[in-house]
Amino acid sequence: MRTKITLLIALMFGLNFGFAQNTEECMTKLSLMSEASKAKNYEAAYQPFMDLRKDCPKYNKAIYVYGEKILNHYIDKAAGADKLAYVKDLLSMYDERLVHFESQTKVGDMISDKAQLMYKYKTELGLSNEEVYNTFDKAYTTDLKTFKNPKALYTYFSLMVDLFDAGKKTDQELFDKYDDVVDKIETEVKISSEGLNKLIAKEEAGTALTKKDKQYKKYYESSLKVFDQIVGSVDSKLGDRANCQNLIPLYQKDYEANKNNTVWLQRAMNKLYEKGCKTDPMFVKILNQKNTIEPNADTAYYLYINTGEQRYLDQTMQLETDPIKKAKLTKKIGLDFYKSGSYGKARQYFQQALSLNPSDKKPHEYISRSYAASANSCGDTNFNKRAVFWLAATEARKAGNTALANSYQAKAPTKSEIFSAGNAGQTIKIGCWIGRSVTVPSL
Template sequence: MKKKLLLTVLVVSLGVFSSSAQPNIFDNPKYGTDSASRMECANNLSTMSEFMKIKLYDFALPSWQKVLQECPESSKNIYIYGVRIYRDKLNKAKDPEVKARALDTLMLVYDMRIQYFGQEGLTLGRKGLDLFKYDRTKEKESYDILKRSLELAKVSTEPSVIVTLMQLSNALYHDEVIEGRELIDNYLLTSDYLGKRIKAGKTVDQAEKALRNVEAIFARSGAADCEILAEIFTPKFEQTPNDTEFLKKITTLLIDQDCEDSELFTKSSENLYKVEPSAQAAYNLSKLFFKKEDYEKACVYYKEAISGEEDLELKARYQYELGLIQYSKYDNYSGARTLARGAIENNPDWGEPYILIGNLYASSSSTCGENDFEKTTIFWAAVDKYAKARSVDESVRDQASELIRKYSQYFPNVEDAFFYGIADGEAYSVGCWINEKTTVRTRQKP
């Protein structure tokens, strides 16, 4: 069957060549030194192409090898197809030596493409990606190739190249192969190029996703402390104190690095709010005044951030944080619960607001209830909220479980419940400001 297919492809490819070949091929030295070698090159190019169209890479290989050796300048497809052929070999290779030889050839294909067809920045990016993909031990070599690609391609650098470069930057920084300042420089450059790419409307979805990844990698890297960030960004702030995009970038970065008490954050946040009042700018100022222990102003800006924010997850975050302030600084339990409920409405799968409400209830046990028994029933309502937090958000499971264990020991005992005429499993309404319906649960005496 394969022999018949091979014969068919050969006949078709020769027919395609004879009917479509341009006369100037025979006068073009890129195809060979004389008419016979040029004819052979053209035939091999056609055969290679036909096999590649139907993904018969092993059948395409002999023709590909001939054109690579004898007429490497004749077509860029030699290198495009060569990458496909050797990626296929690498994906199938089991023997480490076979895989190493295939990877060496793949790297050579990229080098020859640059030699004969240029596009060095683009091609180096893809070369670096493949080197890292197929040999994870060559982190530094892959990093150097990708960095050179970024230097050459600049804004045109493919988003996948940028993200991988930042991943390698982070890994090499933690392995003490590169300095933190180099990682920071890479972050500044890549985020700038991605921002420009987004503004220009080039592959916007990919660029936006890449930018989020780059920012997350940098935020987790730990490469920059507040002092270094101030040293890097203060000169630019002084040069362009009203550059909206820069102000957004630097304030977000300083928040992620817990540098809200820095002078640079103060100035940047205030300027951002002046030039472009927004939810983000208001939030930055709320964080700023909270750090300064000016809770009244912090609350004012939190409310403005909540009012102006359209992203529901961010709005929930702001509501939750303001709720914490109302609870911890003003003992405003009812107001804090209202904010936590708003956060739940905007982000139902987030457990922290439920935990906040549970803490509000648990903290009310000393002030709610007309007797000791009623005070202990408060913990039913608190534990209900911790259980809900655990059920909706895996990230708070351990915290919620510990709170359930802690406060369940304060449930009424069986005798007290019997004395007040209630039993396990019955419905019960907790009064005071809480006004929650819950279920009776008792603890056994040890």
């Protein structure tokens, strides 16, 4: 009996010693990999990383965080078969991380990174558009919250268009995915806008931004700029595939099955409006149905567009309470007035949009273009007409559009013309709807 107990103790001691030794080895290799990676010495980090994947895959999430950087380094420097081998290994590593650290991973973000890598090396990997699309779709359906990389969202939609063109996706699937991606972009824009607006308000209140605030401000501004570009790319990729000739028959066919589906009605109504189908009876039918079962600010505005009745425009402003959504709607109203040449009314709504959402500088650009378009009619002399371009340039700078500002500045009076007019430093009043004053630059 005593012999059995002694053997059991010896076995347990041996197991514990082995576990402690293994843990110590994992810790040592993790340290070697981490320190080398921090120094960007990925060659030194590679072997400890590979050992950790094999011997200690569950030890620490850092194995996979640094591992992505290590393998990307090797992908960048390699060529041919070696490059492809590293690409395949990185794809495998993404799967390993999901197995061992799914609860500590932004799953949507990581799967979309995997899909983007598959897309980049699609030909070399022998993958079809459908296989890559399905990986993006897995990111979207598994964890939409963290699937927010702008480039990945664009690639996801771009593949949908390619599959549609190849006859593998239907019109409805294409339009639904367009709405899905645009909705996701709008969600991310709203988050960044709200964050940036808080920092803008802090600055306007005279409170200095902390170092962390400045980092967040830079991030929010960069995010908004990128998403603005991406939504334009998504619209360009969709192109004329969503035109009145395609949309109206589709919605006529599906209307009865969806007439009580408020999401379908909202999306159909918005799409028909955006694509210039607002005079078609189908748009009116969908609009009236949506307004009957779930009126909102959009239905009120579309009713105003169709009827011209002021009460619907007033109702539009009353029904929307979310500042970011209201700013977007107000900007849309401004754009409609702008396109019709009602610049004074357009500016009124653009200024309201700026007040509601200061992070969106685009209304400044439309005000700038409105001034430029009115220069010839709002100035009483040739000099004063061209002076309007100073106002236009100022608004363009507020929009962050340097190229537009410079083009308008070039159309304003030159220094020699200011000298000849003898009005340097004087204030010029601009008439008609502009109703603003501009100070002539001093020489």
